Amino acid sequence: MKEICVVDYGVGNLFSVAHALEECGVNVKFITRPEDILSAGKLILPGVGAFGDCIGEIRKRGLDEAIVEYAKSGKLLLGICVGMQVMMTKSFEFGEHAGLDLISGTVEKISPTKANGDSHKVPYVGWSKLQVAADFIRFDKVREEWCYFVHSYMAKPENPTDIKAHYDYNGQKITAIIAKDNIIGCQFHPEKSGLVGLNFLKNIINN
Amino acid sequence: MSTPRIIARLDIKAPNLIKGINLEGLRVIGNPGEYANKYYNQGADELIYMDIVASLYERNSILDIVRETAKRIFIPMTVGGGIRSVSDVEDSLRAGADKIAINSAAIKRPELINEIANRFGAQCMVLSVEAKKYAAGRWEVYHENGREKTGLDVLSWVKEAETRGAGEILLTSVDMEGTAKGFDSELTKLVANSVNIPVIASGGCGSLGHAIDIIKTANADAVALGHVLHYDKFKINEIKAAMCDADIEVRQ
Numbered sequence: 001m002k003e004i005c006v007v008d009y010g011v012g013n014l015f016s017v018a019h020a021l022e023e024c025g026v027n028v029k030f031i032t033r034p035e036d037i038l039s040a041g042k043l044i045l046p047g048v049g050a051f052g053d054c055i056g057e058i059r060k061r062g063l064d065e066a067i068v069e070y071a072k073s074g075k076l077l078l079g080i081c082v083g084m085q086v087m088m089t090k091s092f093e094f095g096e097h098a099g100l101d102l103i104s105g106t107v108e109k110i111s112p113t114k115a116n117g118d119s120h121k122v123p124y125v126g127w128s129k130l131q132v133a134a135d136f137i138r139f140d141k142v143r144e145e146w147c148y149f150v151h152s153y154m155a156k157p158e159n160p161t162d163i164k165a166h167y168d169y170n171g172q173k174i175t176a177i178i179a180k181d182n183i184i185g186c187q188f189h190p191e192k193s194g195l196v197g198l199n200f201l202k203n204i205i206n207n
Numbered sequence: 208m209s210t211p212r213i214i215a216r217l218d219i220k221a222p223n224l225i226k227g228i229n230l231e232g233l234r235v236i237g238n239p240g241e242y243a244n245k246y247y248n249q250g251a252d253e254l255i256y257m258d259i260v261a262s263l264y265e266r267n268s269i270l271d272i273v274r275e276t277a278k279r280i281f282i283p284m285t286v287g288g289g290i291r292s293v294s295d296v297e298d299s300l301r302a303g304a305d306k307i308a309i310n311s312a313a314i315k316r317p318e319l320i321n322e323i324a325n326r327f328g329a330q331c332m333v334l335s336v337e338a339k340k341y342a343a344g345r346w347e348v349y350h351e352n353g354r355e356k357t358g359l360d361v362l363s364w365v366k367e368a369e370t371r372g373a374g375e376i377l378l379t380s381v382d383m384e385g386t387a388k389g390f391d392s393e394l395t396k397l398v399a400n401s402v403n404i405p406v407i408a409s410g411g412c413g414s415l416g417h418a419i420d421i422i423k424t425a426n427a428d429a430v431a432l433g434h435v436l437h438y439d440k441f442k443i444n445e446i447k448a449a450m451c452d453a454d455i456e457v458r459q
Contacts, residue, residue, distance in 0.1 A: 129210075
C-alpha cells in the first residue's frame with residue numbers, strides 16, 4: 001500500500017485529512033521530526049488557524065528547513081489551507097510574517113467589498129465552483145469542481161501561472177490552487193469537499 | 208453571499224435518529240449513520256447532528272456517532288446538543304466535527320460564545336436558536352427542545368450573539384418544526400436581514416417550493432431538512448435540481 005506522510009506540528013485536527021487519505025487507499029503516517037520529513041516519499045502539510053501561529057510552530061519544531069530541503073527533492077509536497085499559505089514568501093495576517101518562500105508571492109486578506117463597493121462576508125465559508133487552468137490536470141472532469149472553503153486570507157503568487165485554479169467571490173478572483181513543479185497547494189479542504197475532494201487527493205497522490 | 212447550502216439535519220436520541228413534531232412527540236427513525244451516508248451520497252452540502260436529550264441528561268454519547276460518521280463522510284459536520292464548555296467543544300472537534308452548535312449553554316452564560324469564537328474561530332461557533340412566536344412580528348427564544356421559555360427576544364439575542372463572535376445562526380421555528388407546513392419565512396427574513404452572518408432556516412419544510420421560497424424570498428443562506436428527507440418525501444438531488452430550475456445556483 002502506498003504511504004503518505006502528514007506533518008503533525010500541533011495545529012488543528014488531522015483526523016479528517018487522515019480519514020480522507022485512507023479513503024483514497026493510502027497508508028497515512030503522521031510525522032513530527034525533520035529527519036522524517038527528509039525521508040518522506042510524499043508529504044502533506046496541513047494547517048488551520050492563523051498564519052503566524054502555524055509558521056511559528058513549524059519553526060519552533062525546526063521543521064522549516066527540512067520542508068524547504070524536501071521541496072527541492074522533486075517529491076510531492078501538498079499544502080492544504082494554511083499549509084498552502086505558509087509556502088508563500090510572506091503573509092500580512094496580524095502583522096507581517098515570513099513564510100517558507102517555496103512559491104514567490106504574498107498572502108493577503110480577501111477584500112471585504114464586492115467589485116461594486118458593497119460589503120460582503122469575510123471569512124468566506126462555503127462551497128465554490130473552481131475555474132481550473134487547462135494545464136492543471138488533477139480533476140476527473142466528470143462533474144463541476146465544487147470545493148469547500150473556510151478562509152479570510154488568500155495566496156497571491158507573483159507569477160500568475162503558479163495559480164492553477166480560482167473561484168469567483170462577487171467579482172473577486174480568489175486563489176484556490178497554486179502549483180509549481182512538485183509543489184501543490186490548495187486553499188479549499190479536499191477532506192471536506194465530498195467526492196471532488198477525494199478525487200483531487202487520489203489524482204495528486206497517484207500522479 | 209455564498210452558494211445556498213442544503214443541510215441534512217439529524218436529531219439524535221442516542222443511539223437512534225429520531226424525529227418529532229414541534230420538537231416533541233419523538234419517533235425513532237433508524238440508525239443515524241445509515242441516514243447520514245444516504246444524505247452524503249445524495250449530495251448534502253453539510254450534516255447537522257443534534258443531540259436532543261444531551262442538555263437535559265448531561266450526556267455526550269453522540270460523539271461515538273460523530274466519530275464513526277467522520278470516517279466515511281467528507282463534508283462539513285456540525286454537532287449540537289449538550290455542549291457546555293470550551294472543553295466539550297474540543298471533544299466534539301476531536302471526534303470529527305467541524306463546527307459546534309450551542310443553545311442552552313449560551314443562554315445561561317453568553318460569554319461562552321466569545322470563548323469558543325476566540326479559541327476555535329467564529330466559523331466554528333454556530334448559535335442554535337429555537338424561536339416561538341408570541342406576538343405579531345415578535346419571537347421568543349426557547350431552549351430544551353422548545354419546552355423552556357427564556358424571556359429573550361430572538362432579534363436582540365441573535366444580534367448579541369453576532370457581536371460576541373457567533374459565525375452562523377441555526378434558526379429553528381418551534382411553531383413549524385416537524386409540521387411540513389413550510390418554514391416560518393417571516394422569522395427567517397427578519398433574522399437574515401438583521402445579522403451579517405449566515406442564517407440556516409430550519410423547521411417546517413414540506414415541499415420543494417418551501418425550500419426554494421425560503422432561499423429566494425427570506426434570504427436564508429442554507430436550509431436544514433429533517434422530516435422531508437427522513438420520510439423520503441424527496442431526495443437532496445431532487446431539491447437541488449428544483450433549485451437550479453428556479454435559478455438558484457447550488458453545488459452539484
